[in-house]
Amino acid sequence: MAKKAVPVKKNETLTLTFEDLTHEGNGVAKVNGYPLFVPYGLPGEKALVKVVKANKNFGFGKILEVKQASAERVEAPCNVYYKCGGCQLQHMSYSLQLEMKRNQVKNVMRKIAHMDHVPVHPTLGMADPWRYRNKVQIPVGEKEGAIITGFYQKRSHRIIDDMDTCVIQDEVNDRMVEAVRRIASQLGISAYDESTHRGVLRHIMVRTGRETKDTMIVLITRTENLPHQDELIQALTETYPHVKSIIHNVNKEKTNVIFGKKSKIIWGDAYIYDTIGDIRFAISAKSFYQVNPPQTKVLYEKALEYAKLSSSDVVIDAYCGIGTISLFLAQQAKKVYGIEVVPEAISDAKRNAELNGITNVEFVVGEAEKVMPWWKAQGLRPDVIIVDPPRKGCDEAFLKAMIEMEPKRIVYVSCNPSTLARDLNILDAGGYETKEVQPVDMFPQTNHVECVAVLQREVSN
Numbered sequence: 001m002a003k004k005a006v007p008v009k010k011n012e013t014l015t016l017t018f019e020d021l022t023h024e025g026n027g028v029a030k031v032n033g034y035p036l037f038v039p040y041g042l043p044g045e046k047a048l049v050k051v052v053k054a055n056k057n058f059g060f061g062k063i064l065e066v067k068q069a070s071a072e073r074v075e076a077p078c079n080v081y082y083k084c085g086g087c088q089l090q091h092m093s094y095s096l097q098l099e100m101k102r103n104q105v106k107n108v109m110r111k112i113a114h115m116d117h118v119p120v121h122p123t124l125g126m127a128d129p130w131r132y133r134n135k136v137q138i139p140v141g142e143k144e145g146a147i148i149t150g151f152y153q154k155r156s157h158r159i160i161d162d163m164d165t166c167v168i169q170d171e172v173n174d175r176m177v178e179a180v181r182r183i184a185s186q187l188g189i190s191a192y193d194e195s196t197h198r199g200v201l202r203h204i205m206v207r208t209g210r211e212t213k214d215t216m217i218v219l220i221t222r223t224e225n226l227p228h229q230d231e232l233i234q235a236l237t238e239t240y241p242h243v244k245s246i247i248h249n250v251n252k253e254k255t256n257v258i259f260g261k262k263s264k265i266i267w268g269d270a271y272i273y274d275t276i277g278d279i280r281f282a283i284s285a286k287s288f289y290q291v292n293p294p295q296t297k298v299l300y301e302k303a304l305e306y307a308k309l310s311s312s313d314v315v316i317d318a319y320c321g322i323g324t325i326s327l328f329l330a331q332q333a334k335k336v337y338g339i340e341v342v343p344e345a346i347s348d349a350k351r352n353a354e355l356n357g358i359t360n361v362e363f364v365v366g367e368a369e370k371v372m373p374w375w376k377a378q379g380l381r382p383d384v385i386i387v388d389p390p391r392k393g394c395d396e397a398f399l400k401a402m403i404e405m406e407p408k409r410i411v412y413v414s415c416n417p418s419t420l421a422r423d424l425n426i427l428d429a430g431g432y433e434t435k436e437v438q439p440v441d442m443f444p445q446t447n448h449v450e451c452v453a454v455l456q457r458e459v460s461n
Contacts, residue, residue: 007032008059012051015067018043023104023417025088025447029061036061040082040091042070072096077130078167085154087168087445098123098441101449105417105439112421115428119436124298129444132292134274136166136173137205137258140181142191149181149204157194168445176206176217176240183235187228192221197254200227205258207283209274210293216245216272218285220258224250226266233267245269247285259286276300279327280355287348288321292442299413299440299450300328303386306411306438306454309333313383316375316405318368318398323349323361325386325413330361337380338363339371369398376405386411393419396426403430410455415442420451431458 008014008031016029018041027041029049038049038061046068049061066073076082076090089097101123109115126132141148141159150163165174184201192202205218217236219226226232226248237243246267251260263285271282276293277300283289290296303325309315309332317326320338322345330336330353338361340346349363364371385407387394393416394402402410410432414420424434432455442450 006054006056006059007034008036008051008054010051010054013064014049014051014061015046016049016061017046021100021103023107023447025092025100034059038063039088042072042092042096045070045073080150080160080163083153083160084151084163086151086166088447090167090445094125094129094444097129097444098125100447101441102439104449105437105451108417108421109424109437112418113424113428113434115421115424115434118434121436121438123439123441123449124295124302125441126295126444129441130167131170132294132444133166133169133173134210134293135205135207135289135291136169136177137203138177139203140191140201142193142199147181147185147189147191147201149177170208170210172208172213172215172242173206176208176215176243177204179236179240180204180217180219180232183232187231189227189232194254197222202251203258205285207272207285207289209272209283211275212273213242214244214272214274215240215242216247216283216285217243218247218249218263220249220251220260222250222252224252229266237267243268244272249285276324277328278331279324279352281322281324281352282348282355284344284348286344288342288345290324290442295440295442295450296324299442299452300325302438302440302452303411303413304328304332306436306452307332307384307386307409309384314381316372316380316382316385316407318372318385318387318402319389320349320363321345321388323352323363325388326361326363327352327356327358329386330358333384334360336361337375337382339366339368341365341367367398369395369401372398372401372405376401381405382407384409384411386413388413389419391416391419394423399423399426399430403427403432406457408457412453412455414451414453415448417449417451420453424453424455427455432456433458 018027020028026037035058047063048065053060072093081090106120148161150160190199192199203220207216248266249263313333315333315336317338320340326338346363346365437453440450
């Protein structure tokens with residue numbers, strides 16, 4: 001059989017109409033059935049497109065001119081949106097973003113989980129989908145003798161030096177980055193140069209309590225000493241009274257990893273505080289704490305609703321982190337057991353339980369697939385298991401351990417719809433039927449989507 005010829009060539013220009021969106025938010029246009037993926041294209045739009053790559057089964061293009069715009073196209077409020085790549089969807093109306101994210105979940109439920117019948121509800125979005133991020137980590141560079149800060153340009157390590165704000169960051173974070181940059185420049189503190197592995201200031205990290213407005217500044221340097229430390233601290237703390245903590249982290253390595261192993265408090269406290277719902281959290285420089293607390297509350301309330309807890313229920317929270325979901329569950333359950341492989345996270349979880357006077361939780365360090373069979377051997381029988389794994393999803397040994405514990409319900413919180421769908425298949429084979437899936441928009445303006453799924457154990461007659 002003759003090979004089917006690719007109907008487009010590199011550098012060719014075509015007028016195309018976009019039919020669909022990929023899960024990354026790229027427009028999809030077809031030439032004789034051959035798909036071209038084009039950033040910033042929206043369904044229904046007609047555009048002049050240049051082919052930049054033509055593979056055997058699909059190609060990539062870029063828009064030269066939008067000839068007929070979609071009603072869903074909006075002006076991106078960020079002046080570096082098309083350079084940065086941190087956000088992918090600012091050119092798209094928020095209602096279309098939410099619809100795209102729901103469709104992404106529906107597609108994997110159909111193609112990977114083979115569960116067309118399971119309801120996937122409309123995505124729960126934000127009333128104001130801007131300025132939601134409570135944490136920024138920003139690289140530092142130098143231009144014409146002055147310190148600059150900005151995210152890297154797409155697929156590069158070149159700092160965008162005309163970036164003075166980030167429209168998905170809390171405005172306090174923006175102001176703090178600007179203040180550190182300005183004061184450090186005035187004091188003559190040099191920026192790190194990754195090509196020569198010289199200079200001092202590598203990154204600035206700022207964390208802000210959404211409810212409290214407490215702020216922590218972390219200064220990451222190549223050097224053991226932070227030059228002009230006292231003057232820098234004085235300038236920051238006298239001008240900005242909401243700064244509660246300044247941490248100096250040392251990273252001497254030639255690496256892309258932001259944090260080094262050594263940190264010390266150079267001013268204020270080791271923690272700042274924030275609240276989600278009725279729960280108060282102590283947050284350290286390295287704590288894992290959700291970057292969008294209002295939507296975290298929406299996500300956890302849905303997880304609680306799906307858990308259907310009574311005051312006699314025992315719950316296991318696998319991948320419990322700093323105890324965020326565990327402490328919400330403990331308000332309704334008889335007992336909650338949290339497991340997490342990171343020892344520092346368990347220390348934070350115990351501190352947060354104490355901070356809130358919650359005594360019906362127990363946190364242990366370990367791998368869930370090893371801890372859970374041991375618990376089962378001790379006679380622990382959970383009514384509900386909550387799982388919130390990293391992007392790679394659940395280990396098969398863990399899914400097996402969960403099935404063998406025979407909880408009535410499993411609530412699966414996921415940041416990756418594809419691995420969620422894969423794991424739902426395995427749980428289905430183990431006797432757990434997926435009842436419904438709720439997408440939640442934790443990261444507006446980006447292509448990421450979080451979901452909560454609820455599974456019920458099928459009881460044989």
